Amino acid sequence: MSEEKPHFRTRLFWIIALPWIVLSPLSAWFLSTQLVGVEGVSEGAARAISSKIWGVAGGLVVVGCAISWWLARRMSRTLESTEAFVQGVARTKKFDNPPRVRERELAGILQAVERLARSIAKRDRKRERGRQHLETIIESTVEGILALDAKGGLLFINEVARDILRLPLLIERLPDRPPFSQLTAAIETCIVKQHAITRDLELEGAQPLRTLDIQIAPLRDEKRQVFGAVAVLHDVTEKRRIEAMKRDFVANVSHELKTPLTTIMGAADTVADNPTMPEETRTRFLSRIVANSKRLNSLINDLLDLSRVQGEEIQRSDTRHSLRDIVRESIVRFEDKARESDIRLLSLLSEEPLSVAGDDRDLRSVADNLILNALAYTPPGGRVTVRTRRDGQWAVFSVEDTGVGMEPEHLDRIFERFYRVDPARSRHQGGTGLGLSIVKNAVHAHGGEIDVRSRPGEGTIFWVRLPLPTDNDSEASPSPPEPDAAKRGE
Structure with missing residues (x-):
């Protein structure tokens, strides 16, 4: 309106001034004509009066034009300020410092604008x-x-997606290289087909390898036209790993159950089909049946123990047991096996009983499995050393052997179910491949920690740390006992 302000003001002036300009001369002419022929008014007097009437009319025209110009200017300024204010409200959505107007109509308009501005501001x-x-x-x-x-x-990306894809903070497009090129291609497919799609994407170069489940849906505007797509990234690496572990577990359980069952069935069929079999041969087959039955029973018991310590329903017992005594009983149970294998089984146990809260069956299982594992992987002439000691508010139980040791790549997997570093040695010793998995889950169920260190050809040491009750502080000894004073069962 800025370019039209002079024209608007001129038009407004003519609208106001037109009655003065038209009516004043018309009234003067009408009055002058009425004086002609009036009795008692001479022609000269009529002309004099007519001149005065025209003079007054001219004055009224001048005054009217002046008043009209003043009114037009005043009204145009009011309208201009009102226009500028309304434009400011439209631009800032704020109703601040409204102009003062005397015209009722404009005041009503400003009130309506104020209500509209406040409504818009509230909505915004x-x-x-x-x-x-x-x-x-x-x-x-x-x-x-x-x-x-x-x-x-790139229209939008949240921090989680940025972390998953390892993208920089300022980026306008996805990089044109795998795996981003596959993601971009999937999004383009969604836009072209105009319907949601799902893709699996493996992040190459990630250590360890990460798998994403990607759900992509088209973005539509108010006219239902597709202008882009949104992708939701689910990191399913752990889910896929668990699924693979479940498949491996089922396969391993099936294999471990089938092997002794096949032996038992074969031996039983042989004995049943040969009633005249020599007694010595019959005894050998029956011994084979008994041995594999024990192996099968051991596997089932280990599976039940593993299921129990892994189950969500397990509750940690408040009953206290002496870790030292539990470990000592395990050592006694395996002394004969160690002697038969020509392995020195040493016990360096603390004088303090190290009372820990928990299930004594699980604690015995931890001690038994760790000692049995050490004996299984220690050659004749080797040594297995079992220790217990106190470390602050922790009871520490360790089993160290001078066995074959392990390569570093095995250390992250030895607690997995059915994982064996040396399958032939483990099966020869009668192991099920579940012992260390049971140990780890039992220790964690008791709020403890387990760690391992190993070097090929030098041996392996396992540490188990279990929390001590806080009211057990009075039983603490100032320092671990000397090895010579703590030796048992050499």
């Missing part, structure tokens, strides 16, 4: 809060979320 605040809440929800979700337009430009 509500929309902004909704946008902030939405951003907070998106940033708080555990899934990665990103959106791309139809040309591949």
